[in-house]
Amino acid sequence: MSARFLVAAETAVAGTTAAALASLPVSFGPAAGAPDVLAVAGDAGWTGRAAAAIRRGARGVLVVEPVAEDPRAIAAEAADAGAAVALDQAWAGNPVLTAPPAAALDAVAGAMANAVLCDSVAYALPGTAAGTLLTRHLCAVLACGVELSGLRMVRLQPGGYLLAGQLPGGAPVALHGTTTAALPSTARISVLTRTGRTDVTLPEASAAGPADVRTVTADGSTTLPTRFESAHRRSWLRLHAAVDSGNGLDDLERFAAVAALVRNLTG
């Protein structure tokens, strides 16, 4: 039987944490004293607060929706301390991308082989900073296995952006972010091919609504089985496995590349 870890959370993410851990009563419990694991809000300064938690003895840190900050220092501290840091992102952390089977990734990879366009749109609530939305969006696209190159900012406004770039074969990429309260905060990644397409629609994580993964080929269309698990719950399970096994996670290393890209693009 795996270990049960005691958890504390920063106030800003206490509700999110409680909701996710209510479905993991065997793996986690509330900490009355020093926690094994701390949930940290991903707003500005999260790298410093996460590093401080590790210095205080936390064996694991879960960062909810991190903004683009350079995580290399915290990554080094975590490695030295043998602590694990998991990034909890609604889109990139969706279980269709982070838990086996890898059918969604296989579907995207299949489309990428003869892609003519990758068109992606991300919706967020009004007031969401363009850089914040872009960070989440880029993480989601990369988590789908879409390789991007030559990215450049076409439009950057307080409420959105348009990024253009290329896929490995030279096909165009368009990443569009916009804000509205009228639509769910979803990210859709569409890879069009000469004979069909693959669409991955990633939901917000406030509920356990499933992602939608659909592929169209010359033979018809296929929708992958739904998985009613929130990205929050899946992130906690990933962190549990890492702390329990002592094997680290590579979330920070992958995030470092995105954070650097966002800094360059938003200048």
Added chain:
Amino acid sequence: MDVDPAVAESVAARVGARFSTSTDELLADPEVDIVAICSPHQFHAEQVIAACRAGKKAVLCEKPFAMSGQEAEAIAAVSAETGVPIIVGAMHTFDPAWLAAEAAWGSLPGQVHTIRSSIVLPPNPRFEDFATEVVGRTPPPGRPQTGPDADAAMLSGGVMGLAIHDLPLVRRFCPDFAQVRVLHAEALAPFGYVLSLQAGDTAIELRAAMNDTWEPDWSFEAIGDDAALRIDFTPSYVQAGSATAWIRTREETTVFGPFGHNGYEGEWRRLAALARGTGTAPSAATLIDDLEFALAIADAAAGRVRPAAAAAAEARA
């Protein structure tokens, strides 16, 4: 009427009509109430004007109804002088789901800051062959050599032949449409485009891909902070009913359609009403603005990928 007598005879025979190879003969026929112009683009203006001068009850012209703002204004002047109403075959503007959403959207246009149009279409024969019996199909033109000129031609053709279906819809949500700028333009293989536009405070994203998929996917979105419109259109050619439209707010979603007829039939219903004297045609100003909006985007998109054209456009500006 067709300049090819075999085509003219074949088409006329299907509906028991007389045929001609002469536009003048057709327009002189007092039994012709409505003229539908489906000729190559470059003949549209001349033929629309001639139909108006002939005193017909209404004219339907396939889009685009002219190839320049000057032609469009000449048409509008003749239409005003003769009183002959003109409808341009932008079928989505006659789709009953669009019209129902338009009647219900209230203050939505004032808050829209983002527009997305995405058109993914299979080869036309997939639908043409269920809409009629095609005789003597003309093979699609092969894509010219790759390069800036080929890309420019594809972008311009894509805007005037494909995006133009939805540009009148886009314009409804762009008070600053006259200031439209093309920020980014790319051609897709084998045919399509990625266009990023800005008109005042409104961001406009246009996508299209025509390839060998079997699944049509034609959507239009107008997004504001507190409300959003989405329309999923049925494919071209076939009588597959209307689009379905959704107006969403944080509190509710209102659905419009699908209804039993599409925008093609909507055009002809409007024409019939005009011929009976019971309908109203779009204003000439609307038609001119729609056309100039499309032409501006087509020219600028081509200019983005063709340096010489870009330089010329800049010099004109």
